[in-house]
Amino acid sequence: MNAALTITRPGIGDLAILLLCLMLIPLSLHWLGKARSVPDAIRITSPDTTSKIYSLAPDRTLNVNGRLGTSSIEISNGSARFTSSPCSGKHCVLSGWHSRSGSGMACLPNRVAMTLLAPDDTYDGLNY
Amino acid sequence: MASQAPALQISREDRQIALLASLAVAIHILESGIPSPVPGVKPGLANIITLLVLFRFGWRYAAWVSGLRVLAGSLLIGTFMSPTFFLSLAGATASMLAIGVLWLLPKGWVGVYGISILAAVSHVCAQLVTAWLLFIPHSMILGLLPVLIAAGIIFGIFNAIIVASIQKRLTEQPSPV
Numbered sequence: 312m313n314a315a316l317t318i319t320r321p322g323i324g325d326l327a328i329l330l331l332c333l334m335l336i337p338l339s340l341h342w343l344g345k346a347r348s349v350p351d352a353i354r355i356t357s358p359d360t361t362s363k364i365y366s367l368a369p370d371r372t373l374n375v376n377g378r379l380g381t382s383s384i385e386i387s388n389g390s391a392r393f394t395s396s397p398c399s400g401k402h403c404v405l406s407g408w409h410s411r412s413g414s415g416m417a418c419l420p421n422r423v424a425m426t427l428l429a430p431d432d433t434y435d436g437l438n439y
Numbered sequence: 440m441a442s443q444a445p446a447l448q449i450s451r452e453d454r455q456i457a458l459l460a461s462l463a464v465a466i467h468i469l470e471s472g473i474p475s476p477v478p479g480v481k482p483g484l485a486n487i488i489t490l491l492v493l494f495r496f497g498w499r500y501a502a503w504v505s506g507l508r509v510l511a512g513s514l515l516i517g518t519f520m521s522p523t524f525f526l527s528l529a530g531a532t533a534s535m536l537a538i539g540v541l542w543l544l545p546k547g548w549v550g551v552y553g554i555s556i557l558a559a560v561s562h563v564c565a566q567l568v569t570a571w572l573l574f575i576p577h578s579m580i581l582g583l584l585p586v587l588i589a590a591g592i593i594f595g596i597f598n599a600i601i602v603a604s605i606q607k608r609l610t611e612q613p614s615p616v
Contacts, residue, residue, distance in 0.1 A: 320550075321550060321552040321553070322547075322548070322549070322550050322553075323548075324544070324548040324549035324550065324553050325549060325550050325551075325552035325553035325556070326553075327553070328549065328552075328553035328556050328557050329552070329553070329556055329592065329596075332556055332557065332560045332588065332591070332592050332595075333592065335560065335588050336585050336588050336589055337585075339581075339584040339585045339588060340585050342581070342584075343581055343582055343584065343585070348577070348578050348579070413579075431576075431577070431578065
């Protein structure tokens with residue numbers, strides 16, 4: 312047993328380690344911003360085509376035929392949103408822009424859904 | 440006549456380490472039943488025993504207690520060779536390596552607080568990287584890193600206070616074993 316290690320008051324070394332570990336918090340937030348997967352494609356599901364993947368690259372508006380009529384999905388700056396849909400609730404339109412991979416929205420009455428996809432997406436979730 | 444096996448010498452130290460290892464296993468099992476509001480955030484109370492063994496018997500014995508806790512704990516809970524076991528093993532290995540590095544420093548530079556904080560933080564970091572590499576290969580899992588590091592620091596300090604107070608009592612009173 313080392314007598315020097317039985318001290319109960321924290322020393323300079325302890326404070327240095329504390330500061331080092333505290334610095335890891337903003338650093339990890341910084342890395343996280345870089346590591347976050349950026350979506351590059353959108354999967355649109357409709358009664359016509361079942362499921363089709365489009366690129367998010369050029370900004371445009373896609374018109375998708377659904378059960379009630381045409382839903383418009385606007386793609387801009389790597390994000391997507393429903394701009395119009397022939398449903399009554401308009402939850403799809405009100406949900407606004409979706410920009411994260413895995414994020415998406417469905418217009419259930421019109422049977423049209425969209426999901427943003429990133430190249431490194433393998434799972435949505437895993438539980439055990 | 441069959442030759443007799445040499446008698447196994449069990450020292451007082453061996454008994455103390457066995458007792459402390461079983462205590463660590465018991466805390467490990469009790470803690471596995473505590474629900475956590477954030478995935479992966481746990482006080483790591485079993486680490487108190489590892490640190491006590493470290494300060495009383497040295498790094499080699501602490502590594503034994505830590506390894507035994509992971510192995511026996513997982514066998515008793517029924518998580519042996521499951522993702523939980525590998526996360527536990529990765530965390531314990533990383534924290535023992537981090538403690539080992541600090542242990543090599545000239546004595547007196549770092550005390551129980553620094554060792555406990557670094558052990559807890561390296562434990563969570565290793566667990567998260569293992570989870571990312573083996574089980575959930577999605578970069579969003581790294582979003583837990585700031586939360587887990589913060590929790591590691593808080594529980595590292597909390598455990599260090601407990602270790603310091605137990606160590607104080609143990610040096611004042613003779614060991615019961």
